[in-house]
Amino acid sequence: MFKVLLIEDDPMVQEVNRQFVNMVNGFKIIGAASNGLEGINLIQQLKPDLVLIDVYMPNQDGLKTLKQIRSKGYKVDLIAITAASDMDTVRSFLQQGAFDYIMKPFKFERIKKALENYRSFRMQLNEKQTISQEELDEVLFQGELTARADLPKGLNAFTLTKVSAYLSGHSTPISAEEVAEGLGIARVTARRYLEYLEKCRKVKIDIQYGGVGRPINRYILLNN
Incomplete structure (x- = not known):
């Protein structure tokens, strides 16, 4: 079971993401934060396997949070789920090692595919x-x-x-x-x-x- 942390400031989107993740076998939501600063604290406390993160948030945006995750050496993977579609943001997330990048609005099938790919990736690497x-x-x-x-x-x-x-x-x-x-x-x-x-x-x-x-x-x- 992969532990998932949500970092999303919109309560409605946060709830949709929670429902979608819970519909995919092998994943469990263990916490949610409304901004990057709260997210960093929950990563320290809960030690998730995977973080689903928005870009535009108050009190520290998603990209700054990702850079902080990498600089602190937290062993956590990340998938961006955001409305940000400009190439600079997409490139920055990919260069910082984001596993996937999903643009809002999206359908359940898209996040399901991302999570299944992640599960396959982690399970195969863990076996070797x-x-x-x-x-x-x-x-x-x-x-x-x-x-x-x-x-x-x-x-x-x-x-x-x-x-x-x-x-x-x-x-x-x-x-x-x-x-x-x-x-x-x-x-x-x-x-x-x-x-x-x-x-x-x-x-x-x-x-x-x-x-x-x-x-x-x-x-x-x-x-x-």
């Missing part, structure tokens, strides 16, 4: 003292991506994971340029990973035509 690259790739991709021996030359599993996670934080199609800027990688690099994901049928291309110039390919992660 050492791990091979192939086994690690299987854990990182939750068995959904064919990213092992057949990964094309020049692509690596870590970056592919980041691209996939970045896409999962967006409910609308985004361009290769937006992915590149969000993750701090070259646009041509982002395009290669997106094209590979499309080839694996993990993303769908949405071609958007503007007034002048070439059409823009935008990508969205498929929920399959």
